[in-house]
Amino acid sequence: MEYRITHRTTYDYSEPVTVSHHAARLQPRTTDTQQPRNFALNIAPVPALRRQRVDYLGNQVCSFSIQENHRRFEVTATSIVAVANERPQSLALTPEWEGVVERFRDPVSPNDVAAYEFCLNSPLLYAAPEFADYARASFTRGTQLLAGARDLMKRLHNDFIYDPRATTVATPLTEVWEKRRGVCQDFAHLGIACLRSLGLPARYVSGYLRTLPPQGHERLIGSDASHAWFSVFCPQTGWVDFDPTNNILPANEHITVALGRDFSDVSPLSGVLTGGGEHTVDVAVDVEPLS
């Protein structure tokens, strides 16, 4: 499948902004199953300074500064991405989860260090006994890793309510846990915190969903904005994605933009500005199949 993705973010400020500094993580990554063909980032007003770099986790970051007075700021990312059509493999033939936990106990083999970084607490997420207890219902003795992760995804989907008004980007995990509601970011965070509390490596994926489903399919939640899900590391297989918001295994309708320990590593667009007063944001995402 090939997709054209348009992601437009517009800020309107009540007072002029004199200087602003931003970082955008909007450029889709190259992965085993996806190949970006084209990418353009348009910024208005035109930044005085624009720099591109690859961050610690391999994401493309564009940093830019706008140094002229402005009341409106708009960023449009346009990408064309080819996504492999293969279906996810069988989840049954994976190692038992206890063995994976053992593998990520000190001393960890140098070959596993990259994945091990995702076992540890991160800026927004920490392991806790209550998360481990919740996860253990999916990871009973001898459960195969990915089968357990799939069950955890399903339970999160059933036990938590999708509610865009319940949380913001800044809502801490404890609050999500108590309220039992949230958005895709919170569902992904819950999954990661549960897995890490057992000692398993798990990471955060930010990306997109196809906007209009193929005929006869239901439209997925999160298709009109940026989306997020989690990924589990499985020895031999590598990282395997799970979308707890929709309770599906991402295949050719999910496009990966960036990877991180949690949302704070992959925020699509962040900024610090001088002036500006109150602001309103409008985000529009369109993911359209080309073939």
Add this chain to the structure above:
Amino acid sequence: MPITKTIASTASHSDVYTPKSGVPWDEYLDASGNVRRHFAGLARDLHDLPPGELKRRAETARRIVDEQGITYNVYGDPRGMERPWQLDPIPFLIAPAEWASLETAITQRAELLDHILADCYGPQDLIRSAWLPPALVFAQSDFLQPAHGIRPAGGRHLNFYAADLARSPDCQWWVLGDRTAIPTGAGYALANRLITSRVLPEPFRGCRVQRQAGFFRELQNSLSALAPHPVGDPRVVLLTPGPFNETYFEQSWLARYLGYTMVQGEDLTVRDDRVFLKTLSGLEPVDVILRRVDDDFCDPLELRNDSMLGVPGLVGAVRAGNVALANALGTGLLQSPAFMAFLPGLCQHLLGEELRMPSVATWWCGQKSAEKYALENLAELNVRPAFRTRPEPALSPDEMRARIRFQPHLWTAQERVALSTAPSWNGSALVPQPIVLRVYVVATPNGYRVMPGGLTRVAPDGDVRLISMQHGGASKDTWVLSDAPVEEVTLLQSPSRAIELRRVGNNLPSRLADNFFWLGRYAERADATARLLRSTLLRFNPESAGSAMPLLTPLLRAMELQGQLLPEWLTHNAEALEADLMGAIFDPTRACSLRNLADRLEHLAMLVRDRTSNDVWRVLSQLDECLTLPGEGRMLLAGEAIAVLNRLLMLTASLSGFSRENMTRAQGWRFLDMGLRIERSLYLCNFLDCALRSPGADNPSLLEAVLEFTDCTLTYRSRYNLLPDITAVFDLILLDDTNPRSLLFQLLQLVKHFERLPREKQSALPSPGHRLLIECVTRVRLLDPRELTGLIGGWHAGQTGAVLRDLLRDLPLLSDAIAASYFTHSSISRAD
């Protein structure tokens, strides 16, 4: 407990100094009770002091601390944050040979830590080759991913480093802790030296104490050398988290000593990946930042986004190589005690040498064997979080076991340390107290250099965990002795370099101009308020109510409008009014009381701490003292209050004397004086307006009060030699431009200042503020006070009253216009 047989000052100090039993190492006496050789000079000098002299000198030391305002801040202290610095006047001495070996060990350690940092923020070979467990680095919030891959200016991550050392019973020195993020206390060490050398000049001269100034010169040179772009005279700033930080005093002291501008995050801005200082004349490039802001707070864009202390875009500027940070970002990583468990192996691996000074025995529970050992020996060990976390309430042993088992890598265990003891002054005698020595290291182009000396801290209860400024406890000067005579070093530039003469200092940051302006306004407000209160109390008749004293009405009404009195004063009886007047002096909760003004003055002076002289501090501390009520519940008599006001007026007069005589006519002074002139004009207009509204406006007694408030009584008498006349009084106070207390004089001074402001000079037309000021001056100049003679009973209805009211409306606008042109450091916000 020490056994003190007799009062120390009447006998030899070492006769009564008895080391605690069970502590085998005492720094002063050896096992057989003889004074150790390197302490002998000091012991002899102390012994030679006349009886009572040491006590007197200790008190002098204390007074110097108070007068210089040497403080540290204690978070969450209900008594107010600032605490006077606790200095124990008895120095700690180190013999030359011993120091040489400490020096070698500490430079080796600095070198080692720098190598580890270079690897963690670079290739990470140590992790891949299993020399360092990955969780030790990656599980720490102090490992800053955005700092990975940034090459530090000058090639070193660790520019400035401190280590806490202790001596164990077998005479061996151990490292208790590494301070790699922001090594604090070097400024306090300087202050300790200054005071100790002054109160104990005899031993200081006799003991050949190595000087510290050379170290700070190397620090200056090394920081200048970090400037990424070669410039003649690189601009180095000290980035402070602000006056609420624990060591704010020290930061201002260091900034002044090293000659650096002290800035807060909001004083800096990043444009085109370069850092600039916002000054009155515009943006000026910054080359090097000595940071006292925590690593993760330095840039809200790339690091903690809730930080209000950092500079947005700073990491980008550092990455682009346009500014140098000392220390580099992310150095806090090695402050984790868990690293100590791995240093011996790493030292062999990286430097090919034995680690010269051991660290206190440390187990990182991330390793299975260490976890097991810690769990089995929980009671005997000092178990604490391995990485920086938020403070938490103490855990029970069972809770701690559960926490360690759940995430063992977040915990370390350390052996408890028996500290050596050294003599301390307890107020009447020398007693042995446990000590910890903090030593400081700076990276120079020729390797690491150790400051000869350091901050020796005294543990009040012998518990090493209590050695922290947050827990109180004293510190002492550290004398590193020399075999050879010591050289004098000064921080001033050597004469070999031709000096460029300057008539102006470095450009003033806008925020400081703002603070000076308000310092001027509040100082004058305190002065004017004290005058009004004094005039009122002098005329106050305890027998009659406020409304029955027509002559007092204008004075009371003026104070009501200024917020010193509550509007109810009119209905008060004499007793309640008197209480209300006392409140206007002493009540800290009343918005414009003198007490409240003194607090605001002190806070503002704190914000310009690196630019205010010690004399100013002395005055402010006396101001504070004279406004402190004598005792709980005791009523102050009106007469006593007048004495307080007289003293206070002396103090405000000396404040304005210092600003007039001791400050160069640079921008800081200009804004201070502008604030003062605007405030004086406002108070004058307000009081004169109230006076004109009084039915007795031409009553000579009221006019006397007007002259008294404006300090013009003598001038008036020398000119007119008769009872005050309303026209003559108003002419003298409004229009006489030779009278430094007149309204016109204030306005003309403001005009002079305006003409010299940086941006006014460049523009052809006057700015909005300047325009407003010219209008005010013209209105006042055109007044004819002779009209007052004909306005009997309706004085305020004439031209004079109208002009006063116009000024009361326009002067606040003028103040706002100055703020808008010069002080806007527009608020920074975040959009995600």
